[in-house]
Amino acid sequence: MRTIYFLILLFCTSSMVSQNGTLIVLNKSDDTADLIDLKTKQSVATIPTGNGPHEVAVSFDGTLAVVTNYGRGEGWPGSSLTIIDIANKKAIKTVQLDYKAPHGLEFITEDQLLVTCEASKKLIQVNIETGLVEKAIDTDQETSHMVVYAPISNKAFVANIRSGSVSVIDLNTDQLEKIINTGEGAEGVALTADGTSVWITNRAEDTVNVLDVKTLETLEEFTSEKFPIRVKTTSDGKYGLISNAQSGDVKVFDAKSKKLIKTISMNVTALEKEASRLFQDFDDSPVPVGILIHPNNTFAFVANTNADIITIIDLETLEISGRLTAGKEPDGLGFSPLILN
Template structure:
């Protein structure tokens, strides 16, 4: 899951300038910013429908739906916003699609029993993905090419599910559902994986923007934990809502939220004090089974939270400051993975 801002190309204008066009001619070529404002787009993988929904966030309507692979779960956007990577949890590949037109350009094969799930596309261009069935993490380079590079790093644990990667890509961390552990993987190859037991059934995971604190939510014990990302020692323990399936740090680095599946809400944790500051009701506890919220995603300005409601085939858009559910966006069956593409200047 990811948010990306992209610029608008000026190549046609530059070509006309080099051909000797006047300033007046060039003004006529420039797009009118009020005529067709750039749109923010939400991408949603639908794990039961085996497809991907595209939602125009200005109108709130689904504008496209395309078939994908078997049981798509998490997805990520490339740094320049031109490509989407879909983790094909029901098979063994990561599929790479162009955001313009959603044409699949390559399937990256990870090997027998891979079951790829957690996925992160780093600014360097390297793509990281967990492979549950192989107890490993893959680092994929030049994924847009038919023959790219694949490096596999073993976690040594069963069910390596969700993923976080250090800003300098020196390490990655997984939550291991079946082993009920959190594992640090040295991506330099200098150290063996380090696994610790954190609460009951850790699943959600997120690293602070400065890379100095690793936050984990344990769905079985209704808790969140702040860990030292190097030693894996627990620094803080925080009680959350019920069944905190996901955890995500705000891009501004001031708070984290957990997606509390059985409460139908979000717990907001102040990262400086490691205290719960409030809860946001996305749905009521009685409605939680009908919505079954899973994946969460911040807008890059931290003003909106998007919550995938897998059972009701919707994504809730929540205003962070007020806690109000602004609207519910209709998507395909079992909407799960989320990514937002925000062109420069888009609202």
């Protein structure tokens, strides 16, 4: 009886924990960020950002969210970052940049983060406390879109869509170390749980490359159809999730064997055709792009940019367990453990 009680308590505790925290959703067409309480599944605040917010990174302590204002329409390229105080549900600072079209970003310390600047072909390091750009390093490639940081080698890996490559930046020397041609449309990039390799999705070739973060050698290549645009790995080393914009699904791979475990259709269709939305030629695909995996590895959230819906995937059953709504054209996702009132 005591064992049964313990298992029930453990299950309930796990379920309660999995529902806690705040999901940050960027709405590209609304120029806003929604803060969604994961327990109630409701937005508790909608915060204005700059023009065309695309990606978001959350500080290590979960108190701040930094948004890249990429720009859109006549406002492209953008040149700023919006800093959001999550607990107080408001933007507290705008960092103006001399570099254009900021997009992918990742914290490397509590105050410092790396930011790709597409139109300037740069990777910059920004101190959000001082608002200063501390480093600006050439990628020497076109459309430097997303970035991931590998602590064990102190290198940054920048995916360059138009060049079909990855720029490897050595942060010890602040130099471009190597350009690796991975495949047409290199865009998504993620670090594995053990920190030893990165996955790169090549959206125009339907392939994924795995690179060693120290030797920079290509370890493996496998297929993910159609139009693999983002990738995330679970922190327990179990899964790699890839969103495929054209086929409207998320493919779940075994992180070690790289074998496809399951294809999860988003089961929603695109809304009305609008010139402002990307990938109009993908028919009725909801265009899943941004992925966020909850730190406890029980759920994943997927932004369906052309359906204005965030899909929740249960990572234990690999089934869709719910949906969230925010604003128009949701894309970048972030997580904070803070519980907002």
